[in-house]
Amino acid sequence: MPELWFYHLEQARVEDALPELLLKLQARGGRALVVSDEGDRLSHLDQHLWAFREDSFLPHGLASGPQPEDQPVLLSETPDNRNKASMLFCLDGADPGSLEGWERVIVMFEASDETTLAKARALWSRFKQSDITRSYWKQNEQGRWEKQA
Numbered sequence: 001m002p003e004l005w006f007y008h009l010e011q012a013r014v015e016d017a018l019p020e021l022l023l024k025l026q027a028r029g030g031r032a033l034v035v036s037d038e039g040d041r042l043s044h045l046d047q048h049l050w051a052f053r054e055d056s057f058l059p060h061g062l063a064s065g066p067q068p069e070d071q072p073v074l075l076s077e078t079p080d081n082r083n084k085a086s087m088l089f090c091l092d093g094a095d096p097g098s099l100e101g102w103e104r105v106i107v108m109f110e111a112s113d114e115t116t117l118a119k120a121r122a123l124w125s126r127f128k129q130s131d132i133t134r135s136y137w138k139q140n141e142q143g144r145w146e147k148q149a
Contacts, residue, residue, distance in 0.1 A: 002099040011139040031085040093119035
């Protein structure tokens with residue numbers, strides 16, 4: 001049974017928080033699919049993940065690029081699991097579609113974006129009556145994630 005986790009970004013932007021979560025997943029040998037309906041976001045992330053830290057980078061690729069099935073982190077406009085990822089990261093209000101087949105689905109949204117906030121609330125409500133385990137996480141003042149619900 002998949003888990004649905006909501007990450008409410010109040011202290012950081014997606015570009016700041018996402019790479020750290022992806023690094024933790026890769027350290028455990030996991031693979032990720034990152035989905036956004038916004039092509040500009042994906043293009044920006046494509047560049048950002050190569051250079052977000054001086055001492056590290058995240059190997060990744062775009063779904064429209066060569067060999068998407070081989071990418072440990074795949075950036076895509078659709079939740080098609082072409083790289084056989086265990087975790088799906090939904091940005092910018094992207095709908096995860098069916099949760100079947102995922103270990104965990106992460107919905108990330110910034111507090112300053114009312115549109116994605118509303119979409120996250122609607123998604124929470126959509127799965128409220130299901131057997132899906134839902135969790136709500138917020139960053140504390142030190143930037144650490146704390147489970148709120």
